[in-house]
Amino acid sequence: MGHRPSSGPPRRRALATIASGAAVAASGCVGRIRTMSGWESRSQVTLTIKAAPADEDPYALRVGRRIAEWLRTAGIDAQVSPVSEQELFRQVLLNREFDLFVAQTPARFEQPDSLYSLLHSRFVETPGWQNPFGYSDLDANDHLETQRRTTGREREDALERLQYVIARTQPFTVVAFPDDIRAARADRFDGWRSADLRSPTGYLSLERTTGRGGEGSPRTTATESDSEVDDSSASTLRLAVTDRRGTSNLNPLAVEFRRSGVLTGLLYDSLGYVADDGTTEPWLAASWSFDGDEPPVARVELRSGATWHDGEPLTADDVAFTYDLLADTSIGPVDGDGSDGGAGGDEDSDGDGGSDADADDGEGIPDDEEVPSPRFQGRISLVDEVRAVDDRRIEIRFVECPPDIAVRALTVPVLPEHVWSDRTTPASLAGIEIGSVTDALVTNNIPPVGSGPLRFVRNSPRESLTLERFDDHFLVDADRATLPEGVDGPPAFDRLSVRVVGSGVSAVGVVTDGDADVTGTAVGADTVPRIGRSDGTDLIVDGRTPPYVVGYNALSAPLSNPQFRHTLARLIDRTALLDDVFDGYARPAVTPLANTEWVPDELRWDGADPVTPFLGRDGEVDAEHAMEAFKTAGYSYDEGRLVRTD
Amino acid sequence: MSLLDVVLEVAVVVGVLHLASVLVFVGPDRLRPSTAARAVRSTVRAAGTPLVALAAVLAANGVVRRIGVELSWVVGVNVTGAIYAIEGTFVAAVQSYATPAATAYFGFVYVFGYVYLLTFPAIAYALREHPGELRTLLIAYGFNYGIGLVCYVLFVAYGPRNLMPELVDSLLFESWPRSQLLTSQVNENTNVFPSLHTSLAATVAILTWRGDSLSRWRPVAAALAASIVVSTMYLGIHWATDVVAGVALAAVSVVAAERIEARRDRSVGGGADSLDDGDGRDCPDDRDPRDGRMPE
Numbered sequence: 009m010g011h012r013p014s015s016g017p018p019r020r021r022a023l024a025t026i027a028s029g030a031a032v033a034a035s036g037c038v039g040r041i042r043t044m045s046g047w048e049s050r051s052q053v054t055l056t057i058k059a060a061p062a063d064e065d066p067y068a069l070r071v072g073r074r075i076a077e078w079l080r081t082a083g084i085d086a087q088v089s090p091v092s093e094q095e096l097f098r099q100v101l102l103n104r105e106f107d108l109f110v111a112q113t114p115a116r117f118e119q120p121d122s123l124y125s126l127l128h129s130r131f132v133e134t135p136g137w138q139n140p141f142g143y144s145d146l147d148a149n150d151h152l153e154t155q156r157r158t159t160g161r162e163r164e165d166a167l168e169r170l171q172y173v174i175a176r177t178q179p180f181t182v183v184a185f186p187d188d189i190r191a192a193r194a195d196r197f198d199g200w201r202s203a204d205l206r207s208p209t210g211y212l213s214l215e216r217t218t219g220r221g222g223e224g225s226p227r228t229t230a231t232e233s234d235s236e237v238d239d240s241s242a243s244t245l246r247l248a249v250t251d252r253r254g255t256s257n258l259n260p261l262a263v264e265f266r267r268s269g270v271l272t273g274l275l276y277d278s279l280g281y282v283a284d285d286g287t288t289e290p291w292l293a294a295s296w297s298f299d300g301d302e303p304p305v306a307r308v309e310l311r312s313g314a315t316w317h318d319g320e321p322l323t324a325d326d327v328a329f330t331y332d333l334l335a336d337t338s339i340g341p342v343d344g345d346g347s348d349g350g351a352g353g354d355e356d357s358d359g360d361g362g363s364d365a366d367a368d369d370g371e372g373i374p375d376d377e378e379v380p381s382p383r384f385q386g387r388i389s390l391v392d393e394v395r396a397v398d399d400r401r402i403e404i405r406f407v408e409c410p411p412d413i414a415v416r417a418l419t420v421p422v423l424p425e426h427v428w429s430d431r432t433t434p435a436s437l438a439g440i441e442i443g444s445v446t447d448a449l450v451t452n453n454i455p456p457v458g459s460g461p462l463r464f465v466r467n468s469p470r471e472s473l474t475l476e477r478f479d480d481h482f483l484v485d486a487d488r489a490t491l492p493e494g495v496d497g498p499p500a501f502d503r504l505s506v507r508v509v510g511s512g513v514s515a516v517g518v519v520t521d522g523d524a525d526v527t528g529t530a531v532g533a534d535t536v537p538r539i540g541r542s543d544g545t546d547l548i549v550d551g552r553t554p555p556y557v558v559g560y561n562a563l564s565a566p567l568s569n570p571q572f573r574h575t576l577a578r579l580i581d582r583t584a585l586l587d588d589v590f591d592g593y594a595r596p597a598v599t600p601l602a603n604t605e606w607v608p609d610e611l612r613w614d615g616a617d618p619v620t621p622f623l624g625r626d627g628e629v630d631a632e633h634a635m636e637a638f639k640t641a642g643y644s645y646d647e648g649r650l651v652r653t654d
Numbered sequence: 655m656s657l658l659d660v661v662l663e664v665a666v667v668v669g670v671l672h673l674a675s676v677l678v679f680v681g682p683d684r685l686r687p688s689t690a691a692r693a694v695r696s697t698v699r700a701a702g703t704p705l706v707a708l709a710a711v712l713a714a715n716g717v718v719r720r721i722g723v724e725l726s727w728v729v730g731v732n733v734t735g736a737i738y739a740i741e742g743t744f745v746a747a748v749q750s751y752a753t754p755a756a757t758a759y760f761g762f763v764y765v766f767g768y769v770y771l772l773t774f775p776a777i778a779y780a781l782r783e784h785p786g787e788l789r790t791l792l793i794a795y796g797f798n799y800g801i802g803l804v805c806y807v808l809f810v811a812y813g814p815r816n817l818m819p820e821l822v823d824s825l826l827f828e829s830w831p832r833s834q835l836l837t838s839q840v841n842e843n844t845n846v847f848p849s850l851h852t853s854l855a856a857t858v859a860i861l862t863w864r865g866d867s868l869s870r871w872r873p874v875a876a877a878l879a880a881s882i883v884v885s886t887m888y889l890g891i892h893w894a895t896d897v898v899a900g901v902a903l904a905a906v907s908v909v910a911a912e913r914i915e916a917r918r919d920r921s922v923g924g925g926a927d928s929l930d931d932g933d934g935r936d937c938p939d940d941r942d943p944r945d946g947r948m949p950e
Contacts (some may be wrong), residue, residue, distance in 0.1 A: 056735075061816035062824075063843050070820050087735050090812040092844070095727045470720070510838035513824065517831025588820070 066532025082634035083650035097264035125386025136382025142563035143179035184594035208273035213494035245501035247528030256469035259453035276421035324396035533591035584627030700785030704792035760885035797907035815890035852900030
C-alpha cells in the first residue's frame with residue numbers, strides 16, 4: 009500500500025526509517041536468537057528401565073524397581089516399564105528402543121569368546137544379542153580380537169585387560185548369577201540334581217525312576233488320572249513352563265522367541281555340544297580333526313545314518329547350507345554339489361530358481377546386503393568357508409583363531425536344506441515386503457523338521473507343545489563312549505509335553521499337585537518354601553546359569569558417555585539386590601566371566617565391587633555422594649534434579 | 655486335568671449358590687419343571703437377539719483375545735507407568751490389611767462370587783419371565799465386553815502384582831495356585847485396564863438397583879459387587895485406576911443398554927412384557943424416576 013504515488017516523499021522516508029529500524033531491531037533479535045541458540049535449555053535426565061513382568065521373570069522387574077529407586081535418589085527421573093519378554097527382546101535386540109533393560113543373558117559366558125559378539129563394535133548394527141548395547145570401545149575391540157587370535161599367557165592378558173575395560177566403561181552391569189530353582193518330582197523320573205535343565209543334554213540325561221512303564225511302582229493320584237489318557241503317558245515327561253513362546257514359534261533363528269533354546273536344542277542337532285567343563289565335544293559329528301593349518305581348518309565327519317524327522321537323509325550339504333544360511337539368510341539355494349557354497353561367496357545369490365520371489369528379485373533386499381541370523385552371529389563370525397567334501401565329510405575353514413575357540417562355531421543347529429532353502433526370500437506381510445528381513449528369520453517354523461532326539465508332534469499356541477522321541481536318532485544305538493557324560497542312550501521318556509501356566513507359583517503348584525514332573529522354566533526364590541513343604545516334590549537348585557545384567561543403550565545420550573554409565577553402575581547395590589530380590593539365591597559378580605578361570609583376582613566379588621563400588625550403604629544411595637560423582641562427571645543439578653542440555 | 659477340576663469346582667459351587675438363591679429370591683413355585691421350562695423358553699425367546707449378540711461378542715472376544723495381545727503390543731500404548739504415576743502404591747496399602755480370612759473371602763468372591771453375580775440375575779429374570787430386564791442385562795454385558803476388548807487392544811497394562819511384586823502379593827494365585835489355570839484361560843495379564851470384574855459386577859448392581867424385580871436380592875448384589883470391586887485390588891490383580899475405569903464403563907454400558915431397550919419398547923409399543931407378580935411394588939419410588947424418563 010505504501011507504493012501509491014499519492015503518499016509523497018516525506019511519508020516514504022518515514023516508512024523507510026521505520027522499516028530500517030524494524031530491520032535493525034529484527035536483525036538484533038535474530039542475532040540474539042542465533043547467539044542464544046547455542047545455549048539450549050536443560051532438562052532432567054529421564055531414563056526408562058524395561059524389564060519382563062513378575063509372571064514371566066521372577067527377578068527382573070524387582071531389580072529394575074530397586075534400581076529406579078536408587079537413580080531417583082540421585083536426581084534422575086527413572087521409570088520402570090514392564091514389557092513381556094518377547095516384546096522386550098524385540099524392542100531391545102531388534103529395534104534398540106530402550107534406555108536401560110534388566111534381563112538374563114542367553115549365554116553363560118563359560119567361553120570367554122562369547123564376549124566377542126556381545127561387545128565388539130563391528131556388531132553395532134547387527135540385530136540380536138550382537139552388541140545390543142551399541143557399545144564401542146577401541147581398546148575393548150583390540151582385546152576381543154587378541155583373545156580370539158592368541159593362546160596361553162597372551163590370551164590371558166587380553167582377557168584380563170578386557171574385563172577391566174568392561175568393568176570401567178560398563179556397557180552393561182553384571183548384577184548376579186542367579187540360582188536356577190526348580191520343583192521336580194522324583195516319582196517318575198530321576199537324575200534332576202545333576203541335570204542342567206537349561207541345556208538339551210540335561211533332559212536327555214534324566215532316567216526313569218522305576219521299571220519301564222511299570223504298573224507296580226508307587227504312584228500318585230496324578231499319574232492315575234494320567235493313565236486314563238493313554239498307556240504311553242506313563243513315560244511322558246511333563247513340563248510346566250511360564251514361557252509360552254515355545255508353543256507358538258520353534259524357529260531356532262528367532263531371537264525374540266528364544267530364552268535358553270532348550271526346546272529347539274532338542275529338536276535340532278548341532279555338530280558339537282558344550283560340555284560342562286566348557287569344551288566342545290562331537291555330537292552330530294562322529295569326530296573332527298584340525299591338522300595344524302593356519303588359519304585352522306576342521307575336517308568333520310558326520311555320524312552315519314543321520315536322518316531328518318521327515319525321513320530325508322542328513323548330508324554334508326545340509327551342514328554347508330546351514331553355515332551359509334546363518335551367515336546370510338538371504339542366500340539363494342546353494343548348488344547341489346555344495347562345492348561353491350562359501351559363507352562369503354554369495355555372488356550366486358540371485359535365485360537359481362525354485363523360490364517364489366524370483367519375480368521381485370533385487371527389490372526387497374539388495375544383492376550386496378547380508379541378512380545374518382540374529383542368533384549365532386558370534387559363532388558364525390569364526391567361520392570363513394564351509395565345503396561339503398562328500399556325503400558325510402565337511403571341511404570348515406575358520407578365520408584366524410586357535411582351534412579350541414574355532415570349535416565354538418560347531419555348536420550351531422544344523423538345518424535341513426530342503427526346508428530352509430525356500431526361506432531365503434524377503435519376508436512379506438500380505439504381499440508387502442518389509443525391510444531387510446528374510447522368511448528364515450520370521451517363520452514360526454511349525455512344524456519344525458530337525459534331526460534332534462525329539463520330534464514335533466503338535467502344538468496349541470500359547471498353551472501347550474508335545475514332542476516325541478525320534479527313534480532314528482543316533483542316540484538309540486550310539487556307542488556310549490561317544491556320548492556326553494550322563495547321557496546313556498535315547499531319552500528316558502517317549503514324549504515330552506510342555507504346558508504353559510500363568511506364573512512361577514502356578515508352575516510349582518502344578519508340579520506339587522502331580523500334574524507335571526518339573527517346572528520347565530526356573531522359578532523365583534519366593535516359591536522355595538512352597539516346594540519344600542510339598543511331599544514328593546524336590547527342590548532343585550543349580551548354579552550353572554547366565555547372569556542378570558542391566559544393559560545400557562550406549563547410542564543415546566547421556567548413556568553414550570562411559571563416565572555416566574560408570575557412575576550409574578555405582579548406584580546399584582548388588583548386596584541389597586542379593587538379599588531383597590534374590591533371597592540369597594544368587595552370586596553377585598563384577599565381570600561376566602566371573603564363573604570362569606579367566607577372571608583376575610582383583611575383579612572377583614568380595615562383598616563390594618572393586619571398580620564401581622556402591623555410592624551408599626545398606627541399600628540406600630547416599631544422595632550427596634551420588635550428586636558429587638555426577639558433578640565430577642560433568643553434569644549439574646538443578647534443585648536436586650540431575651540435568652543436562654537437550 | 656486340573657483346569658477341568660477347577661472349572662468343575664466353580665460349576666458345582668455356583669450351581670449350589672444358584673439353587674439356594676432361586677429358592678430364596680425367586681420362590682420355589684417358580685422351580686416346578688413345567689412352569690420353569692415354559693418361563694425360560696418364552697423369556698429366552700423374547701431376549702433372543704441380545705443373547706445372540708452377546709454370544710457373538712464373547713466369541714469375538716475369544717478370537718480377538720488371541721491376536722489382540724500381539725496387536726496390542728503393536729498399536730497399543732503401555733500405560734502401566736502412567737497408572738503407577740497416578741496412584742502409586744495404593745494397592746499395596748489395601749493389601750497391608752490382609753489377613754488369611756480376608757484373603758479366603760476375597761479369593762472366593764473373585765472367582766465364585768463373580769460368576770454367581772453375573773449369572774444369577776439372568777436366571778432369575780428368565781424364571782420370572784422378565785424378558786425386558788434380561789435383554790437390558792445382556793445388552794449391557796455386551797457393551798462391557800465390547801468396549802473392554804477395544805481398551806485391551808489400545809492399552810497395554812500390567813497389574814500391580816506384576817509391576818511391584820515386592821510390595822503387592824499375588825494373593826489369589828499364591829493361596830490357590832490352580833485358580834491361575836482358570837484366570838489365564840479367561841484373560842491375559844496385560845489386560846487389566848479397565849477391570850471387567852469391576853465393570854460387570856457394577857453393571858449387575860446398578861441394573862438390579864434400578865430394576866423393578868429382584869428387590870430383595872438388591873442388597874446381596876450390592877454387597878457382592880462391592881466385595882468383588884475390593885477383591886480386584888486386594889488380590890493385587892487390578893489398579894484402583896482400573897476399578898474407576900471399570901465403574902465408568904459399567905455406567906456407560908447401562909445407559910446405552912437402557913437407551914436401546916427404551917427405543918425398542920417405543921417401537922414395539924410400550925414395555926408391557928413384564929409379567930411380574932409383585933416384587934416391583936416393593937419399591938415404587940425406584941420405579942417413578944425411570945418411568946418418567948423413559949418416554950423422553
